[in-house]
Amino acid sequence: MNAAELRKQFPILDQQVNGKPLVYLDSAATSQKPVRVIEALKAYYEQDNSNVHRGVHTLGTRATDAYEGAREKLARFINARSASEIIFTRGTTTALNIVASCYARAVCGEGDEIVLTPMEHHSNLIPWQQAAKATGATLKYIPLQPDGTISLEDVEATITSRTKVVSVMYVSNVLGVVNPVKEIAAIAHKHGAVMVVDGAQSTPQRKVDVQDLDCDFYALSGHKMCGPTGIGALYGKKALLEKMEPHEFGGEMIDHVDLYESTWKELPWKFEAGTPIIAGAIGLGAAVDFLQEIGMDAIQQHEEQLAAYAYDNLSEIEGVAIYGPKEHRVGLVTFNLDDVHPHDVATVLDAEGIAIRAGHHCCQPLMRWLNVSSTARASFYMYNTEEEIDHLAKALIKTKEYFGHAIG
DSSP: OOHHHHGGGOGGGSSEETTEEOEEOBTTTOOOOOHHHHHHHHHIIIIIOOOSSSOOSHHHHHHHHHHHHHHHHHHHHTTOSOGGGEEEESSHHHHHHHIIIIIIHHHOOTTOEEEEOTTOOGGGTHHHHHHHHHHTOEEEEOOOOTTSOOOHHHHHHHOOTTEEEEEEESBOTTTOOBOOHHHHHHHHHHTTOEEEEEOTTTTTTSOOOHHHHTOSEEEEEGGGTTSOTTOEEEEEOHHHHHHSOOSSOSTTSEEEEOSSOEEEOOTTGGGOOSSOOHHHHHHHHHHHHHHHHHOHHHHHHHHHHHHHHHHHHHHTSTTEEEESOSSSOOSEEEEEETTBOHHHHHHHHHHTTEEOEEEOTTOHHHHHHHTOSOEEEEEOOTTOOHHHHHHHHHHHHHHHHHHHHHHO
16 A cells, blocks of 8 residues: 555645644544545535435435445445444444443343443443443443453453443554454353444454454444544444334434324334434445545555554653553554653644644543553554654654753
């Protein structure tokens, strides 16, 4: 994969920030969008703008075909058994909330268990806290190893016959670890629990096969995988989705309405009340096409190479602490610079045209486990290069010198 050539398909990267060429190292927060996705959105609004599933006129038919076509593309992309198992949502957060509200609250009771890890993003933590409060279930956490990885022995020790739900992020947005979700799913199923996977960080950068993982639910966000913001999806096994009650009610998701009773449409539409995110879904379909043309294996290999290169280069800078394991790291490096607040690091880097993330990354319990209040994070994608990481390293040395003189 030629990242330098690929960059030409992302117009936003061809600009200067604070008088310096933009170095965008914040793709774990949101990826940039290729021309193909931008043009798909433009074409929908200029040529096909209409509501879906409702009109028999030509625009309505074209919009519906494009919307449902995107669902088919996404189903194939993650190897769902059927497009009916793909529910379009606003993103991973909404998808996980649906499972916590519509599944967990129906099956959990006093004394039952919901199992998570301390590394979870708030979107895969707070919905389960609320479900536990509503049902009387208990939250349990698989402990982390000193390097932030998960031991299957600890998984076996944590999940019991009382466990109803296990929910784990596939890839950590802070530690860069890839969790053994397939093996965790097998242990969960052995005890009669369902497996929920937060795929926000995994779907953009590695091949996902939900049937091979044998997860029961899988959540993803389009904006992290070259798609538009405000669109994502929930995959769920058909048998489970059919038993769940909808989370929203109103137009489009109904089959028959009486004054006192109503019935719901079949999957997937019973979970998509109101006018859906039509343009977003079409843009996500274009993003899926784009990713498949490049190849997920090539994207994963490129990201892992950049992560290893960044880890080695940043490790050589005195005073830089990197979090998470060195080996088997996905495309991000989370770090701190001695005696310099991450927000100050990010501000100085921005002056050099380098965009990184600073803060708790929506993982406050993990920050406490790391014994820090916040960190800086550089995250990479298909369009990043080793030269950009060189710029990052030089800018960090400059930052260190600047604050060293200021303190001195």
